[in-house]
Amino acid sequence: MPRLTRWFALLAVLAVVQPFAVAHAAEQVVVSAGHVDLGPRFVDGRWTVQLRDDTGDAPTWRDLSEVVLHVNDTARTTVPDDPAYDFLGDGGSPIWVLPQVEQAGVVWPGWNTQDPDVTAAVEREVTWRLHDVRGPGRFVLFLSGNFGAPTTLFTSADATPQETGIEVGTHVHGNWVFSAPGTYLLDLEMTASTKDRAQVADRKVLRVHVGGDTDPRTAFDVAVAEPAPAPEPRAEPEPASDRTWLWVGLGGGALLVVVVVAVALRRRGEQR
Template sequence: MKTMAAALTAATLAFAPAPQPDDLGQTLDPDQSVAAGRAVLETGHVDIGPRYRDGAWTIQIHDDTVAPSVWRKPSDAVLRVRDAAVERVPDDPAYAFLGQPAGTPVHVVPQTQNQDVVWIGWNTQDPGVMRAISRGVTMNLLGVQGPGDLVVYVQSGNLGAPQVLWNSTMPFPQPLWVETNTHTHANWIFSKPGVYLVAVEIRADLVDGQQVSGRDVLRIAVGDSSPVEDAFTATYTASLPSTDATATAGAAPPADGGGSARPGVIVPLLVAAAAVLAAALIWMLVRGARARRRALAPEEKP
């Protein structure tokens, strides 16, 4: 068992900012098959992403843990996060968004690959998807059902601040804009062991003007003692939010071209608000000047 000092050192290393690895560039074979039967994915590389085949838009899991790679239905796959992923929350205010005291053990699927832990990412690289869309997709987190909290964030470079993408303690839905032909990995933090059901939606505007969307549930078994069979058979029971408004908000990339979606109406509203305030200030100044002139003008005799 790790000593406390060793555990804290490992945690600091796991949570420390790190550049994205060089192997995120990939090209997917258009002829990759959809595997039948259940699979438990506990080490190696997997991606969540949309597929578009014969007019059907679905969410699937791209499984690189086998050769050749295959796609799997989310209902047929359990992402198992073993206890090899346990780290401790650093004593650093930069990670206060995790909502856990320093030293708390959590399961971490890191942004950079740990060979002992399943490496969860997402991509928009299915050839059918890339032919059908021009800009990108909106990935919505619709809800999380499990024993603890889930936080997904990215961090770039040694000086970059953590950027939270999804947080199960916040209201749903939570939209995330993803450009076409993107392959990304992030840090997935689970506060407690157990079975998590993560409801997601991926929607997009096709080049022909149609809007497509798909919803599914990711099944994640966190911890060695978490029963995989329970993850396969668990049912997501919470109500799912409407995403009509967030689909519109997420239909354009943010100004910096990455990260989480930022509704395009925010900047125009701020500009309009500033214009209203400026107009009100000018009106008050003019009104005040007129009042002063009236006060200084000589009083008319009857």
């Protein structure tokens, strides 16, 4: 089995310009090998997160609901016996890795912000947010460079949401790590500010099936939890103004004057 340390020689950011004359698919597909990218696009003017699939004859953008990434057993390896990688688990324990460096026979997922409409409209960067992870084990996405410690972008071991920034016009690959076989649901969101100060956002679930003992298409049957609706805004009661208390005070004072006058008149009548 390949060792994870063989994949730690490439820089994280790959400034690869790719053609964007791509088709759009509407069929359920399992991707088990080859290059794919997550990324935002404007489709009919609407900001949406999709998966660019480069594994066929022509590049194809797919809705995340229509695709499963299959992490087959070719991607199985072990955690290095190095304290720098303790965040992946105990040294020697099994993990499945979709590596930062392309490896034959496994999926090579990256992410890019190179869509022409995105580069033209977005101010500086896209925010990529992980809201939740459902699955049988731990999920980690990290970057490894030629020097220095690994940089963790997302880990299901920590509280969510978590986020990272992606500069506009870039193409990046990282190490996608899963600690157990089964289906994982990655609840992801990409947001940005446009140059005309509009806020755009889209939240989707990416299905990943790990291991070779079960049919990866079963991942399509795993229910996706809908995000909790935002609470309805409620108007807070306005505090009474100083003018209100002024009128209350004046009214109370006038009532007191009336009572005093009435008592005085009554006493005068009794004295007569």
